[in-house]
Amino acid sequence: MSNEQALAQYDVKQYRTPDGYTADIAVFTIISTRLDTYKPPTMELKLMLIKRSMTDLEGRPNIEAGKWALPGGFVNPDETSFQSAQRELQEETGVSGLHLKHFGVYDKPGRDPRGWIISNAHYAIVPEHRLSSRQANDDADDVELFTIDQVLQLELAFDHAEIISDAVKVMAQELLETTVAKEFLPKEFTYSELQSVLRTVTNEPQIISDPAFARKIKTLPFIQEVTGKKTTRTSKKPTQLYRFTEPVQLSKSIYTVRY
Amino acid sequence: MSNEQALAQYDVKQYRTPDGYTADIAVFTIISTRLDTYKPPTMELKLMLIKRSMTDLEGRPNIEAGKWALPGGFVNPDETSFQSAQRELQEETGVSGLHLKHFGVYDKPGRDPRGWIISNAHYAIVPEHRLSSRQANDDADDVELFTIDQVLQLELAFDHAEIISDAVKVMAQELLETTVAKEFLPKEFTYSELQSVLRTVTNEPQIISDPAFARKIKTLPFIQEVTGKKTTRTSKKPTQLYRFTEPVQLSKSIYTVRY
DNA sequence: TTAATAGTGTCTCTGAGACACTATCGT
DNA sequence: ACGATAGTGTCTCAGAGACACTATTAA
Numbered sequence: 050m051s052n053e054q055a056l057a058q059y060d061v062k063q064y065r066t067p068d069g070y071t072a073d074i075a076v077f078t079i080i081s082t083r084l085d086t087y088k089p090p091t092m093e094l095k096l097m098l099i100k101r102s103m104t105d106l107e108g109r110p111n112i113e114a115g116k117w118a119l120p121g122g123f124v125n126p127d128e129t130s131f132q133s134a135q136r137e138l139q140e141e142t143g144v145s146g147l148h149l150k151h152f153g154v155y156d157k158p159g160r161d162p163r164g165w166i167i168s169n170a171h172y173a174i175v176p177e178h179r180l181s182s183r184q185a186n187d188d189a190d191d192v193e194l195f196t197i198d199q200v201l202q203l204e205l206a207f208d209h210a211e212i213i214s215d216a217v218k219v220m221a222q223e224l225l226e227t228t229v230a231k232e233f234l235p236k237e238f239t240y241s242e243l244q245s246v247l248r249t250v251t252n253e254p255q256i257i258s259d260p261a262f263a264r265k266i267k268t269l270p271f272i273q274e275v276t277g278k279k280t281t282r283t284s285k286k287p288t289q290l291y292r293f294t295e296p297v298q299l300s301k302s303i304y305t306v307r308y
Numbered sequence: 309m310s311n312e313q314a315l316a317q318y319d320v321k322q323y324r325t326p327d328g329y330t331a332d333i334a335v336f337t338i339i340s341t342r343l344d345t346y347k348p349p350t351m352e353l354k355l356m357l358i359k360r361s362m363t364d365l366e367g368r369p370n371i372e373a374g375k376w377a378l379p380g381g382f383v384n385p386d387e388t389s390f391q392s393a394q395r396e397l398q399e400e401t402g403v404s405g406l407h408l409k410h411f412g413v414y415d416k417p418g419r420d421p422r423g424w425i426i427s428n429a430h431y432a433i434v435p436e437h438r439l440s441s442r443q444a445n446d447d448a449d450d451v452e453l454f455t456i457d458q459v460l461q462l463e464l465a466f467d468h469a470e471i472i473s474d475a476v477k478v479m480a481q482e483l484l485e486t487t488v489a490k491e492f493l494p495k496e497f498t499y500s501e502l503q504s505v506l507r508t509v510t511n512e513p514q515i516i517s518d519p520a521f522a523r524k525i526k527t528l529p530f531i532q533e534v535t536g537k538k539t540t541r542t543s544k545k546p547t548q549l550y551r552f553t554e555p556v557q558l559s560k561s562i563y564t565v566r567y
Numbered sequence: 568t569t570a571a572t573a574g575t576g577t578c579t580c581t582g583a584g585a586c587a588c589t590a591t592c593g594t
Numbered sequence: 595a596c597g598a599t600a601g602t603g604t605c606t607c608a609g610a611g612a613c614a615c616t617a618t619t620a621a
Contacts, residue, residue: 225561302484543572
């Protein structure tokens with residue numbers, strides 16, 4: 050191993066290096082409204098954004114001040130961008146262990162007026178009640194939840210419009226192709242509650258139609274009936290409860306599914 | 309817009325910044341062997357690796373010298389890592405427009421002994437004949453194709469073992485869930501040729517079984533029969549040719565497919 | 568004629584799709 | 595009894611899975 054020799058002679062500054070490395074997070078939640086007792090909930094997908102302060106900590110004017118942006122921050126040299134995102138998310142929600150996933154890198158020259166800054170984008174899925182205690186911090190004047198439609202109308206900082214539009218696509222995809230929907234649901238749930246979650250991102254007939262979905266849920270290998278357990282929270286007629294089973298390997302090729 | 313004022317006061321160096329930003333590429337190809345005339349080809353998935361030189365351009369000992377590594381290089385400040393990967397890939401193959409996709413970021417502290425270096429990982433799918441003219445360059449002593457099994461036995465530079473293992477998974481997934489298989493096939497192909505490609509990454513019964521696959525291929529919405537056109541390159545009996553149609557939106561949720 | 572690949576002929580069984588129907592409760 | 599959600603009954607049709615069978619050619 051002459052790696053030590055090589056290293057001794059290696060000049061770290063022979064290439065131009067980035068001016069910064071950040072981790073941004075698109076925090077999704079679903080606001081669930083129970084219109085009435087004995088009714089299934091109405092659900093709406095929301096994204097959390099922060100409003101950038103007009104001035105920074107030292108009172109100087111801030112970059113992209115007043116615009117809405119994804120929460121995030123600079124990555125420290127002793128952590129990965131994922132760890133950095135975890136830290137940010139924990140600061141924002143007060144809990145760790147939430148569903149967090151990396152989905153893209155944004156490095157277009159000029160995307161940040163401060164210089165060559167690479168952003169590593171993540172998205173998180175957070176149950177509604179974790180965000181009730183949300184608060185503005187040093188960097189932000191305001192924190193708010195928006196529907197996806199609303200977000201696209203806002204004036205967004207940097208290239209966050211692009212990042213968000215990608216995040217929405219990836220998140221919708223994952224909701225349909227994995228079992229993350231469970232992050233939005235209680236441990237035990239009715240078919241109509243799962244249906245409400247999926248309705249926020251799809252309108253496939255099998256999911257929209259109640260009879261079809263009620264039948265289908267019983268055949269899914271990753272969902273099991275909680276035998277004998279029922280609830281009346283969504284209807285007067287006691288409704289069967291279901292539960293996600295332990296992770297199953299799900300992967301179907303387009304060459305084997307039905308169209 | 310007081311962004312100009314803010315910018316004037318912004319100190320780019322207030323955070324520690326990365327020491328480098330690289331783009332690495334896992335170049336996949338399928339080596340197709342025609343054992344005999346009138347036989348379907350046997351296909352094997354291969355990955356292209358380079359062997360790192362013992363010394364650099366100035367004759368000094370190189371980092372991770374002698375180990376096998378993914379091709380790649382430092383990203384310039386005026387390009388995205390994707391563009392950088394495109395450039396590298398073109399240098400390696402002599403052509404542009406090949407299938408190239410970003411799949412992950414590797415930024416674990418200590419992954420590169422030279423410092424805080426972030427690697428943006430891509431994979432490419434290259435038809436076999438594009439790699440015939442491959443050659444070693446300044447940075448590499450040698451360039452070679454390995455099967456995935458072989459690769460896992462090699463001594464690999466940096467954290468490339470991890471990157472490669474991720475690349476293989478993502479690439480196998482994409483082969484089954486999109487129509488990229490076409491990158492490995494001629495414009496018009498027989499069912500057994502497509503089957504050979506898919507066999508490199510799966511053993512789902514519907515794909516492995518000839519009668520089943522021969523039936524299934526006719527019902528796939530993204531593949532059409534080339535009516536009346538046959539070939540005898542895979543068998544003595546003239547075989548029907550097929551062709552991929554223009555991109556179709558394929559997305560099936562796990563809640564609607566059959567298991 | 569044989570050997571090899573490329574299919575097709577059936578049968579059974581599961582599930583999708585449609586739509587009417589029943590079930591169960593609170594009010 | 596009614597209204598509302600949660601299902602089930604039944605029919606038809608498409609396709610999966612299994613396995614034997616036929617089709618077409620070169621040698």
